[in-house]
Amino acid sequence: MEVAVLGAGTMGRGIAGASATAGHEVTIRDVEPPYVERGIESIGETLREGVDRGTVAPEERAAALDRITGTTDLADLAGAELVIEAVPEEMELKRETVADAERVTDGAVIASNTSSLSLTGIASALETPGRAIGLHFFNPVHLMDLVEVVVAEQTDDATVEFAEGFVEGLGKETIAVRDTPGFATSRLGVAIGVEAMRMVEQGVASPRAIDRAMELGYNHPVGPLELTDVVGLDARLDILEALHEELGERFHPPRILKRKVRAGKLGKKTGEGFYVWEDGEPVGPADE
Numbered sequence: 095m096e097v098a099v100l101g102a103g104t105m106g107r108g109i110a111g112a113s114a115t116a117g118h119e120v121t122i123r124d125v126e127p128p129y130v131e132r133g134i135e136s137i138g139e140t141l142r143e144g145v146d147r148g149t150v151a152p153e154e155r156a157a158a159l160d161r162i163t164g165t166t167d168l169a170d171l172a173g174a175e176l177v178i179e180a181v182p183e184e185m186e187l188k189r190e191t192v193a194d195a196e197r198v199t200d201g202a203v204i205a206s207n208t209s210s211l212s213l214t215g216i217a218s219a220l221e222t223p224g225r226a227i228g229l230h231f232f233n234p235v236h237l238m239d240l241v242e243v244v245v246a247e248q249t250d251d252a253t254v255e256f257a258e259g260f261v262e263g264l265g266k267e268t269i270a271v272r273d274t275p276g277f278a279t280s281r282l283g284v285a286i287g288v289e290a291m292r293m294v295e296q297g298v299a300s301p302r303a304i305d306r307a308m309e310l311g312y313n314h315p316v317g318p319l320e321l322t323d324v325v326g327l328d329a330r331l332d333i334l335e336a337l338h339e340e341l342g343e344r345f346h347p348p349r350i351l352k353r354k355v356r357a358g359k360l361g362k363k364t365g366e367g368f369y370v371w372e373d374g375e376p377v378g379p380a381d382e
């Protein structure tokens with residue numbers, strides 16, 4: 095199948111790489127040639143790591159890269175049966191992007207990788223909104239087995255079936271979720287994260303103890319506070335504010351989170367969040 099991916103950033107390159115590895119012809123579009131080139135280079139690097147680990151054969155890597163074409167020209171999407179947008183998380187940009195994709199393709203299913211915006215709001219930018227769906231991939235795409243299939247108010251049954259078939263062909267598992275704030279994964283993940291932050295605030299236990307509770311008590315690979323540091327405290331605050339508005343008080347952003355974001359303590363990327371980070375590792379608790 096011909097698949098078009100819009101945006102060659104973190105997610106777009108992952109989705110393009112997974113699609114090409116599964117045998118699809120992929121066109122990846124970004125707004126400037128260097129972004130496209132960097133995206134394709136990065137797909138090559140990820141596949142190279144797969145070869146080094148023995149999970150990808152060298153000829154599979156070469157064949158996958160051969161199936162990827164980069165472009166900045168929207169007209170090159172014309173033959174796509176599936177378009178997946180992974181442009182920045184802004185409603186107006188997403189609406190323009192899907193409308194452009196609909197205009198230049200002929201009956202393609204148009205999917206959005208949004209992690210928090212209303213699919214129903216994105217779909218309403220289309221002339222035929224029944225073709226819109228959410229395909230919420232997780233980072234890093236090549237290692238994460240889940241794709242949340244987000245069903246907008248307008249999405250047709252045939253679109254859901256098509257999208258689920260595509261994801262299964264990538265060797266990943268789908269869960270179908272109605273278009274509601276935070277879908278399933280962000281809502282559940284953030285609910286645990288926000289309670290963990292309140293527990294730090296109330297002095298219930300140290301961040302490390304709270305993380306160990308979930309890692310050893312529930313077999314989570316990483317605790318909620320370390321995960322917040324990895325995702326970025328600013329990103330977590332944005333999602334919480336959106337969920338608070340839609341779902342009420344239980345998602346009220348804790349003061350400790352707002353305080354840290356105001357102080358520029360955004361987690362791993364700035365060297366401090368709930369932990370102090372050095373060389374990409376948490377080395378101790380941050381001062382409260």
Ligand SMILES: NC(=O)c1ccc[n+]([C@@H]2O[C@H](COP(=O)([O-])OP(=O)(O)OC[C@H]3O[C@@H](n4cnc5c(N)ncnc54)[C@H](O)[C@@H]3O)[C@@H](O)[C@H]2O)c1
Nearest residue numbers: 100101102103104105123124125180181182183208209233
């Ligand atoms: N990063 C994650 O962990 C993650 C996980 C799940 C979902 N998402 C979602 O995926 C989407 C993309 O996130 P990301 O982290 O890959 O962002 P990113 O900033 O890494 O990449 C976005 C890319 O889109 C490009 N772009 C901007 N306008 C464009 C246009 N009109 N057409 C084509 N490309 C355009 C940018 O130049 C950039 O290269 C967002 O909706 C985000 O919420 C992100």
